[in-house]
Amino acid sequence: AQSVTQPDIHITVSEGASLELRCNYSYGATPYLFWYVQSPGQGLQLLLKYFSGDTLVQGIKGFEAEFKRSQSSFNLRKPSVHWSDAAEYFCAVDRAGTASKLTFGTGTRLQVTL
Amino acid sequence: DTAVSQTPKYLVTQMGNDKSIKCEQNLGHDTMYWYKQDSKKFLKIMFSYNNKELIINETVPNRFSPKSPDKAHLNLHINSLELGDSAVYFCASSSLAGGITGELFFGEGSRLTVL
Numbered sequence: 001a002q003s004v005t006q007p008d009i010h011i012t013v014s015e016g017a018s019l020e021l022r023c024n025y026s027y028g029a030t031p032y033l034f035w036y037v038q039s040p041g042q043g044l045q046l047l048l049k050y051f052s053g054d055t056l057v058q059g060i061k062g063f064e065a066e067f068k069r070s071q072s073s074f075n076l077r078k079p080s081v082h083w084s085d086a087a088e089y090f091c092a093v094d095r096a097g098t099a100s101k102l103t104f105g106t107g108t109r110l111q112v113t114l
Numbered sequence: 115d116t117a118v119s120q121t122p123k124y125l126v127t128q129m130g131n132d133k134s135i136k137c138e139q140n141l142g143h144d145t146m147y148w149y150k151q152d153s154k155k156f157l158k159i160m161f162s163y164n165n166k167e168l169i170i171n172e173t174v175p176n177r178f179s180p181k182s183p184d185k186a187h188l189n190l191h192i193n194s195l196e197l198g199d200s201a202v203y204f205c206a207s208s209s210l211a212g213g214i215t216g217e218l219f220f221g222e223g224s225r226l227t228v229l
Contacts, residue, residue, distance in 0.1 A: 044204070044218070045220070046217045049217070106155065106156050
């Protein structure tokens with residue numbers, strides 16, 4: 001069965017600092033990987049996704065993620081965090097890439113200090 | 115215009131009651147979902163409908179019954195509510211017909227509190 005681990009429950013960074021959120025997956029075949037963001041009181045929004053090809057993918061809001069097969073990781077990064085980035089971030093894996101059955105990690109809550 | 119809208123946004127009710135949550139999407143998607151997010155923010159899929167047909171039914175108590183009257187609507191009815199049903203329920207939609215896209219569009223959630 002596929003699974004996703006986000007080791008950090010809560011991270012605090014200063015505005016302007018760089019950010020890396022960790023995600024490890026367990027899946028036998030080629031995974032389809034996603035990062036979603038949930039702002040307070042809102043639904044989830046897709047930040048970026050990896051299906052194949054270039055292992056560094058760019059997303060919205062200045063985020064990027066790098067797929068490392070050898071480490072079974074798909075970490076999310078941003079060079080300079082803005083206060084509006086404070087939210088819950090979810091990594092997810094899907095078997096088919098069609099979003100028909102995403103398995104989500106438990107989320108990392110990002111707090112941004114001014 | 116909200117892409118995926120759910121009503122009600124908040125629901126407080128007593129144990130044993132029956133309640134429904136409605137969801138509508140105006141994105142023209144062919145697939146809709148219900149996800150449950152518990153108090154620890156863990157998100158788990160409950161049901162999925164493609165063109166009004168049930169395609170995913172996870173291990174959910176049969177007190178939960180989804181209904182999709184058409185492609186744009188997916189409702190969730192819950193009978194005999196229990197304390198453990200307290201959660202945020204998210205409706206989502208996607209387009210499977212569009213091939214591999216991987217993007218779910220979520221509603222804002224319906225927070226159910228069972229007292």
